[in-house]
Amino acid sequence: MKLVTAESTTPAHKRNPGYPLDLDWVERVRMNRSALERRAGTIGARRTVKKDHQLAWLLKAITMIDLTTLNSDDTPGRVERLCAKARHPVRQDILDQLGMSGRRILPGAVCVYHSFVDTAVRALEGTGIPVAAVSTGFPHGLAPVETKIAEIEASVKDGAKEIDIVIERGMVLRGDWQALYDQVKAFRKACGDAHIKTILGTGELATQTNVAKASLVCMLAGADFIKTSTGKEKVNANLVTSLTMIRMIRWFAEETGIEIGYKPAGGIATAVDALKYMALMKEELGTNWLQPHLFRFGASSLLTDIERQLEHGLTGHYAADYRQPMV
Numbered sequence: 001m002k003l004v005t006a007e008s009t010t011p012a013h014k015r016n017p018g019y020p021l022d023l024d025w026v027e028r029v030r031m032n033r034s035a036l037e038r039r040a041g042t043i044g045a046r047r048t049v050k051k052d053h054q055l056a057w058l059l060k061a062i063t064m065i066d067l068t069t070l071n072s073d074d075t076p077g078r079v080e081r082l083c084a085k086a087r088h089p090v091r092q093d094i095l096d097q098l099g100m101s102g103r104r105i106l107p108g109a110v111c112v113y114h115s116f117v118d119t120a121v122r123a124l125e126g127t128g129i130p131v132a133a134v135s136t137g138f139p140h141g142l143a144p145v146e147t148k149i150a151e152i153e154a155s156v157k158d159g160a161k162e163i164d165i166v167i168e169r170g171m172v173l174r175g176d177w178q179a180l181y182d183q184v185k186a187f188r189k190a191c192g193d194a195h196i197k198t199i200l201g202t203g204e205l206a207t208q209t210n211v212a213k214a215s216l217v218c219m220l221a222g223a224d225f226i227k228t229s230t231g232k233e234k235v236n237a238n239l240v241t242s243l244t245m246i247r248m249i250r251w252f253a254e255e256t257g258i259e260i261g262y263k264p265a266g267g268i269a270t271a272v273d274a275l276k277y278m279a280l281m282k283e284e285l286g287t288n289w290l291q292p293h294l295f296r297f298g299a300s301s302l303l304t305d306i307e308r309q310l311e312h313g314l315t316g317h318y319a320a321d322y323r324q325p326m327v
Contacts, residue, residue, distance in 0.1 A: 013293050015195075016258050018188065018222030021181040025255075026216055031208035031244050040239035043283070044276040054275070055098060055313045058306050059105055061274040062089050065303055066132055066263070066296045068111040070231065079116045082300075083123035086110050090307055097314050107303070108292040109162055113138070114155040121159035130161035132197070136187060139230035141166030141201070145183065152190040163187075164197045166230060169204045172214045180214065184221035197225035197263055197296075200245075203235030208244045215248040225261035231298060236266025239280060246284045262289070265298025271309040274302060 049057050067086050069078055086107050095101060111132040112120050120131045133155035137143030143151075152163055165187045171180040188196050198218040202211050215226050226245055229236040242264050249260045264277055274297060281289045289295050311319045 014258060016219065016222055016224055016260060018185065019220045019256065021178060021217065021220055023177060026177055026213050029209060029212045029216060031212045033208050036208060036240050036243050040243050043239055043280050049275060055310060057275060057278060058271055058310055060290065061278060061306060062105050062107060062303065064292050064295050064297055065107045066109045066111040066298050067107045067303060068298055068300045070113060070134060074113060074116060076116065076119045079112055079119045080123045083110055083120055086124065086129055087127055089303055090310065094310050094314065108296050111164065111298065114151050117155050117158040117160045131159060132162035132164055133160040134164045136165040138166050139232040141168050149186065149190045152187060156192055156194050160194055162195045162197060163191050164199055164227060166199045166201065167214065167218065169201045172205050172210050177217050180217050181221045184218050184223060188222035195224040197227045198223040199227045199230055201230060201233055202228045202241045203233035211241055211244045212248050215245050216252065219252050219260050223260065225263050227263035227265055227298065229266040231266035233266065237264035237268055239276065242277065242280060246280065250285055259294060261294045261296065263296040263298055268297055268299045269301045270305045274306065
């Protein structure tokens with residue numbers, strides 16, 4: 001599996017231009033939860049990745065992490081420490097033993113509140129690691145639309161290259177697809193050249209059909225990524241919901257030729273979790289989607305467990321957490 005390193009370049013990718021809202025298409029969308037659960041139950045059960053192949057997949061996983069801190073007690077110092085970890089996500093001695101000496105494995109982005117964008121941009125200067133900002137009244141998404149657009153514009157002005165916006169879940173529950181489309185389209189316009197990830201808050205959308213319809217409407221409105229959760233809901237990312245969203249991405253690509261990214265977030269904390277999501281992407285969408293411009297994990301503690309698993313693969317022993325400090 002190809003690794004993205006500091007020396008490699010991002011593959012050419014056609015950005016989603018957005019399309020008119022097709023309510024007939026939206027109304028045709030149906031999801032069978034029982035079938036989704038059966039399919040999701042096979043992920044990780046039929047195939048396993050072992051030994052050197054597993055280490056390669058875990059290194060790959062690091063390049064697709066949005067290293068994240070979204071806590072109420074975040075400070076500039078915490079963000080700077082997270083950025084320092086992003087610069088060197090794996091200890092050099094581990095990279096040397098894996099034959100990766102001289103090649104830097106970097107996360108897909110660092111994700112922070114919009115008030116810390118400037119801090120993160122300065123801390124990551126020269127690395128090529130983009131800063132992602134959560135905006136639009138994160139995590140509830142219920143601020144006035146003018147406030148949400150102002151947040152996006154402020155984050156972009158401070159240097160954010162990616163904006164994670166939050167949709168209003170009530171629009172989905174009411175079936176007000178025009179309102180959802182119009183709002184996401186306005187957010188996309190405010191983002192300008194910055195890529196937009198739409199957070200659906202899937203744990204609060206009641207049904208998989210609602211998740212699927214919301215995914216489609218956001219993609220039609222110009223979303224570059226669709227994302228499961230804020231990480232603050234009672235139910236966050238899981239394989240069943242991921243399968244729903246991934247199949248909508250596949251359908252959208254078949255109809256438009258545009259590849260949309262996917263970001264599961266919330267509760268993904270172990271290397272085993274990461275491998276399951278990567279297997280799901282590979283089986284449903286193909287290896288092409290296992291690149292940072294099309295797949296991200298929204299996580300923080302995930303990196304610690306991956307680094308421990310890499311060291312275990314080399315030594316046969318699990319290291320104490322303090323040997324892979326995060327912040």
